[in-house]
Structures are given as structure tokens and as C-alpha cells.
Amino acid sequence: RHDPYRYYRLISWKSAVCGGPYVLIYQLFEQWPSASFLGATEGGVSYDTGSEMVPSIRLENLYAGMTDIRYLKLLERKAKAAGDTPEAKAALKFAAQALHDVPLKYPHDDTGAARFRAACIDHLLKLK
Numbered sequence: 001r002h003d004p005y006r007y008y009r010l011i012s013w014k015s016a017v018c019g020g021p022y023v024l025i026y027q028l029f030e031q032w033p034s035a036s037f038l039g040a041t042e043g044g045v046s047y048d049t050g051s052e053m054v055p056s057i058r059l060e061n062l063y064a065g066m067t068d069i070r071y072l073k074l075l076e077r078k079a080k081a082a083g084d085t086p087e088a089k090a091a092l093k094f095a096a097q098a099l100h101d102v103p104l105k106y107p108h109d110d111t112g113a114a115r116f117r118a119a120c121i122d123h124l125l126k127l128k
Contacts, residue, residue: 008025012062045058071124074124075095076091
């Protein structure tokens with residue numbers, strides 16, 4: 001839980017690798033009311049200030065990982081709908097490779113998911 005990228009952003013990727021329909025996290029809110037939301041390595045994913053909820057860096061990384069998987073699923077859907085074109089084949093191959101490489105082969109590379117998202121957008125544009 002101390003690494004926002006490897007734990008929070010990649011948790012959605014790992015769930016997708018396993019075919020999981022959703023992701024569960026252990027603790028949504030900090031148990032101690034006086035916890036500081038400035039510390040990025042410990043605590044819940046959001047904090048109650050009394051007047052509003054403040055998202056933490058952990059929640060932002062969790063949301064980014066969920067968005068990555070949405071892009072992955074969109075790319076797969078569009079590639080399957082495109083038929084037997086070279087672009088569709090390349091997109092499906094890329095999606096399968098990224099689903100393996102980002103969370104399993106290179107989890108320590110904290111630029112992997114962002115690079116995937118940029119390349120995924122390129123593949124989506126080619127499919128149009």
C-alpha cells in the first residue's frame with residue numbers, strides 16, 4: 001500500500017488479468033479522524049474534513065487504473081467490430097500484450113500504464 005502506482009493504479013490491471021468483474025480495496029476512509037491527507041504513502045483513499053471529502057493520491061491512482069482498463073476494453077471492442085483488418089489485428093495483439101506487460105512483466109516501471117494509454121489512443125484513432 002505504500003506505492004500508489006504499483007498498488008492502486010495496477011490493482012485494476014491485475015483484476016483484468018484475472019478476469020475479475022470488480023476491484024475491492026481494504027480501507028476507503030482513514031480510521032483516525034486526525035490523519036493528515038498530505039502524506040501520500042499511508043491512509044485511506046479519501047478524507048472527511050467535516051465540510052467535504054478530499055480525495056487522496058491513492059484514489060487518483062485507483063481512478064487512473066480503472067480508466068486504463070476502460071480504454072483497454074474499448075480498444076478490444078472496436079478492434080473486434082473492425083473485422084479482419086491489419087489495424088484490428090494489431091490492436092488486439094497490442095491489448096493482449098499490454099495486459100500482460102504492464103501489471104506482470106514491468107510493474108516497477110511507473111510509466112507503463114501512461115504509455116499504454118497513449119498507445120491505446122493511437123490504435124483507436126487508426127481503427128476509425
